[in-house]
Each structure stands twice: as structure tokens, then as C-alpha cells.
Amino acid sequence: MPQNADPGSSERPGLDILVLAGPTAVGKTAQAIALAQKLGGELIGADSVQVYRGFDIGASKPTAAELGGVTHHLIDVREPTDRLDAAGYAALADAAIAEVARRGKLPIVVGGTGLWLRALLRGLVAVPPVDQALRARLEAQWDAAGSGAMHARLQAVDPLSAARIHPNDKLRVVRALEVYEQTGQPLGAARHEHALGQPRYRSLIYVLDLPQREHRERVQQRVHAMLEAGFAREVAGLLERYGSGLRPLGSVGYKQLVAHLCDGIPLPDTEAAIVRATLIYARRQRTWWSTDPSVHCQVRPEALEGAERQAEIEAFFRTSSLR
Numbered sequence: 001m002p003q004n005a006d007p008g009s010s011e012r013p014g015l016d017i018l019v020l021a022g023p024t025a026v027g028k029t030a031q032a033i034a035l036a037q038k039l040g041g042e043l044i045g046a047d048s049v050q051v052y053r054g055f056d057i058g059a060s061k062p063t064a065a066e067l068g069g070v071t072h073h074l075i076d077v078r079e080p081t082d083r084l085d086a087a088g089y090a091a092l093a094d095a096a097i098a099e100v101a102r103r104g105k106l107p108i109v110v111g112g113t114g115l116w117l118r119a120l121l122r123g124l125v126a127v128p129p130v131d132q133a134l135r136a137r138l139e140a141q142w143d144a145a146g147s148g149a150m151h152a153r154l155q156a157v158d159p160l161s162a163a164r165i166h167p168n169d170k171l172r173v174v175r176a177l178e179v180y181e182q183t184g185q186p187l188g189a190a191r192h193e194h195a196l197g198q199p200r201y202r203s204l205i206y207v208l209d210l211p212q213r214e215h216r217e218r219v220q221q222r223v224h225a226m227l228e229a230g231f232a233r234e235v236a237g238l239l240e241r242y243g244s245g246l247r248p249l250g251s252v253g254y255k256q257l258v259a260h261l262c263d264g265i266p267l268p269d270t271e272a273a274i275v276r277a278t279l280i281y282a283r284r285q286r287t288w289w290s291t292d293p294s295v296h297c298q299v300r301p302e303a304l305e306g307a308e309r310q311a312e313i314e315a316f317f318r319t320s321s322l323r
Contacts, residue, residue, distance in 0.1 A: 015097055015098065015101050015107075015201055015202070016101075016106075016107075016201065016202045016203065016316070017044075017097060017106075017107045017108070017109050017201050017202075017203045017204075018035070018041070018106060018107070018108045018109070018203070018204050018206075018313065018316065018317075019108075019109045019110075019117065019121070019203050019204070019205040019206070020032050020035075020108065020109070020110045020206055020208055020304075021046070021110075021111065021112060021114075021117055021205065021206070021207050021208070021289060021295075022112060022206075022207045022208040022209050022285065022289065022298075023112060023209055023215065023281075023282035023283075023285040023286055024060075024112050024219075024252075024278060024281060024282055024285065025060075025215065025218050025219045025222050025278065025282070026208050026209055026210050026215060026218070026301055027208065027218075027301040028110050028111070028112065028208050028301070029043075029060070029062050029066075029110055030066075030301070031208065031301050031302075031304050031305075032108050032110035033062065033066065033067060033068060033070050034304075034305070035108055035304065035313065036070045036106075036108055037068060037069075037070060039106050039108075039313070039314070039317055040104075040105055040106065041070075041100075041105055041106035041107065041108045042070065042071040042072070042073065042100045042105050042106075042107060042108065043070060043071065043072040043073065043108050043109075043110055044073045044074055044093055044096050044097055044100070044107050044108065044109045044110070045072060045073060045074035045075050045109075045110065045111055046074075046089075046093070046109055046110065046111025046112070046113055046116050046117050046120065047059065047111040047112065047113055048084070048089075048113040048116060048251070049248055049251050049254075050074075050075050050076075050111075051074060051075065051076070051077050051078050051084055051089070052076070052078055052079070052080045052082075052248050053076045053078070053079055053080065054080055054234075054237070054238055054241075055080065055234075055238070055248055055251075055254070056234060057226050057229050057230060057231045057234050058226060058231050058234060058235070058251075058253040058254050058257070060222070060226075061075055061076075071100075073093075073096040073099075073100070074089075074092055074093060074096060077092065080238065080242055080246055080247075080248050081242065081246070083247070086115045086116050086118070086119035086124060087119060087124060089113075089116045089119060089120070090116070090119040090120045090123075090124075093109070093116075093120045094120070097109075097201075106317055112285050114285060114288035114289065118292075120200065120201075121199055121200060121201060121203060121205075121294060122199060122200060122294070123200055125187075125190050125191050127179050127182075127183075127187065127190075128179065128182045128183065130175075130178070131178065131182060134178055134181060134182070135174060135178055138150075138174045138177055138178055138181075139170070139174055142170055142173070142174060147167050147168050147170065147173070148167060150173050150174070150177070151165070151167035151173055153177065154173055154176055154177055154180075157177070157180050157186060158176055158177075158180055158186035158187055158188045158189070159186075159188065160186065160188025160189055160191070161176040161186065161187050161188035161191075162176075162188070163188075163287075164188065164287055164288065164291075166280075166284065175187075176188070199294060203294070204296055204312070204313065204316045205292075205294055205295050205296050206295075206296055206297060206298075206299055206304065206309075207289045207295050207297075207298040207299075208298075208299060208300070208301045208304075209286065209298055209299075209300070210300060210301070215279075215282065216275075216279060219275055219278045219279060219282070220275050223253070223271055223274045223275050223278065224271065226253070227267070227271060231253070231257060232257055232260065232261065232267070235249070235254055235257040235258060235261060236261055238254075239258065239261060239262070244258055244262055252274070252277045252278055252281050253274050253277070253278065255277070256270050256273040256274045256277060257270060257274070259273075296312075
């Protein structure tokens, strides 16, 4: 079975973190800010778009007024032309957590990018580098046979990965098949075994979520508010400065507005497309966290304000070696 990749997987004594994860648009950041204000904590971002400068409205970056004096690390730390992968993120987060801990503050990690959080909490599973010839062959087979056939092939050799990957997700289906052909071992099983291993931090992890109908309404409201706040102007400025090939412009919301601005897709259709893409992304985030054994519990965001959860969090903080 593949071994853990850097960052290492050994627990870091004295470095304790509270983690708020979950689908997009459920209110993670607001809860994290409230907890930071109450407990004397600082936020460590875990969002693969918020790290880029200029990606503000569409990434739902909290404003200075919303932060209310709370320090938020790992926002605006990279230019949009830079590439930041999960291992690079974990290294940045490690440094930020250590800095917060040195000041006797509680690091509160908040975000929804599952792979980045896994890299931080568990380290990464080592897999072979991309084999360009093998990938080209698998992609040609995808184009010829279709998504259903390729996902069925993955189901036959790597059912754990197949259960987590949407049948239309070409990149991840192909990558899982590629790793299987390279190693003869299913990537899903390697990740499952890895998830049961030694954590890198002592942590208390909550996954925040809402019932699907309520979440859908919140996503619709948020997308409309983003557009009212100038989301399209933000994307137009990014296109003018960097062009349409910029990698972060392929993220949810930005991709649909690029189509609106470059291809003339009407704005009402674009708004509906952003809502659909956001809900699809949220389903993938739920799938990601549904089988993670390190999650303490899944709760509504406001449940963190209740007596039971407050007692859990305060007990975690009191027993932390930071105090």
C-alpha cells in the first residue's frame, strides 16, 4: 500500500486545533469568527480559492467588518498565476498554526477544501507521478467509451474511489484508474487505510451542514447577493488582467461568469448555472466528509452556539497544552 507523503503524519504534541469543515455556503466562517472572539482564537483558512489575491466576492472572503478584529490567516497569500497544491497548503497552514500557538491562541481551521484539510490533518497518500502516456490512453478511452463505462470500470477495481467520485468527473476517474494501473492497488483503499492512521494534530472536528432544501435556498440567496455586489465586475477585471486561461477562473462561480462574459451566456442563465454548480460541489463535499473517521460530529451551524457544543469546545480548549 502506498505510504504517507510529506507533510509527515506523526502527531504534533502541543499543537491543538479546532476544525470547522463542511459544504460551501452553510455559514462556517461566521461560526468560526464567533468562536474566535469568544475563545481568543485565530482563523486558519482552508479554501483553495480564498488563497488567491483578487478572488474576493466569488470566494466569499470575509470582510474586515465581518472579522471584527479576528485575525484570518491564509487569505490572499498567493497571486492567481501561482500554483498551490495540498502539500504546499499544509506547509503554510503548519506555519500559521505554529505561529498562533506560540501566542497562546487557539488555531481554528475553517474551510471546505477536503483534500487540503486531509493533507493538514493526516498527511498525504504517496502515489506515483502522472504517467502522461498512460493518462492520454485513459482519456482517449473516456472519449470513446463515455463516462458511464469508465466509471463502471473504476467501480470494478476501486469501489471506494468510485463511491466518492461523480461519474462525470473525468479528471478524478482517470486519475484513480491511472494509479490502479501503475500500482495494481486501489487508490480508495489506500486512502481509507491512511485515514485510520495517526493524525498530525490533536483536533476537534465539526462538519457543519444544513438540510438540503434550506441549503439550496441559502445558496440561491448567496449567489444573487454576490452578483448584486459586483461579482461579474470582479471576473471582468481578472479576465482583463490575466486572460481566460487562469486556473482559478475554472472554480465554481468564476467558470460560469467567464462563460457569461466571453460567450454571451445571459446573466439569468448564468446565475442559475452558478447555483447548480455550487450544489453539485456541495454534494461532493458531503461525500468527502461522510466517511471520515476523524470527524467528531456533523451539526447545524447554530448548534455550535448551544450549551452542549460550547462545553465540548471549551473543554477541548481548557485541556489543550496551549493553556
